[in-house]
Amino acid sequence: MTVERADISDAEELGRVAAETFPLACPPGSGAEDIAAFIAENLSAERFREYIGDSTRTVLKAVGEGRILGYVLLNSGAPADPKVASVIVPRPVTELSKMYVLPGQHGNGVSGALMSSALDAARSAGSVAVWLGVNQENARAQRFYGKHGFEVAGTKTFMVGSELHQDYVMLHEFSGAGR
Numbered sequence: 001m002t003v004e005r006a007d008i009s010d011a012e013e014l015g016r017v018a019a020e021t022f023p024l025a026c027p028p029g030s031g032a033e034d035i036a037a038f039i040a041e042n043l044s045a046e047r048f049r050e051y052i053g054d055s056t057r058t059v060l061k062a063v064g065e066g067r068i069l070g071y072v073l074l075n076s077g078a079p080a081d082p083k084v085a086s087v088i089v090p091r092p093v094t095e096l097s098k099m100y101v102l103p104g105q106h107g108n109g110v111s112g113a114l115m116s117s118a119l120d121a122a123r124s125a126g127s128v129a130v131w132l133g134v135n136q137e138n139a140r141a142q143r144f145y146g147k148h149g150f151e152v153a154g155t156k157t158f159m160v161g162s163e164l165h166q167d168y169v170m171l172h173e174f175s176g177a178g179r
């Protein structure tokens, strides 16, 4: 298994992986129509082509068995949400915007390799910290992020279709940052 930067030719497959994995991050009881609306709006192949071509974003893919097993999307720049900006103070900072691994690949190191590459990419880009939002009911992801040095810094909300979801905001500060 390797982790590499995605390119435009990966957009279709990334869209399929995203559509399969996004529902796993939503709390039980989330509306199927709201999830489908979010996927159509944010996780289509067309959107991935935009993400990959955007110099403020980085898309990393984990590849094994000849296919994409998971992906990460990083955003550079200060948080746009004022509630996030009030608790995420370090600058420059990177957002870990998406972190998704196919269900058959959980617990086998794919996600850890993606996370290591994501943190390396953020640090190489000059960031002193990485932040993310995670659904308050997504205990597995919270535990995973905790293992990788993220701590809860605050809360925010996140729209999935017409549903308002409650997130934790988590922060990983690089040691020695700012010195």
Ligand SMILES: CC(C)(COP(=O)(O)OP(=O)(O)OC[C@H]1O[C@@H](n2cnc3c(N)ncnc32)[C@H](O)[C@@H]1OP(=O)(O)O)[C@@H](O)C(=O)NCCC(=O)NCCS
Pocket (backbone or CB within 6 Å): 021, 022, 024, 025, 099, 100, 101, 102, 105, 106, 107, 108, 109, 110, 111, 112, 133, 134, 135, 138, 139, 140, 141, 143, 144
């Ligand atoms: C989040 C994700 C990337 C983590 O990858 P992973 O391979 O599952 O992570 P790991 O197995 O290394 O770590 C998960 C930890 O949560 C634990 N865990 C599993 N289910 C849990 C639960 N219901 N409650 C609490 N902890 C749980 C696991 O035991 C493991 O901890 P351990 O290593 O101490 O035993 C992956 O699960 C995923 O893609 N999930 C679906 C999409 C998603 O939720 N993405 C995050 C959006 S913010």
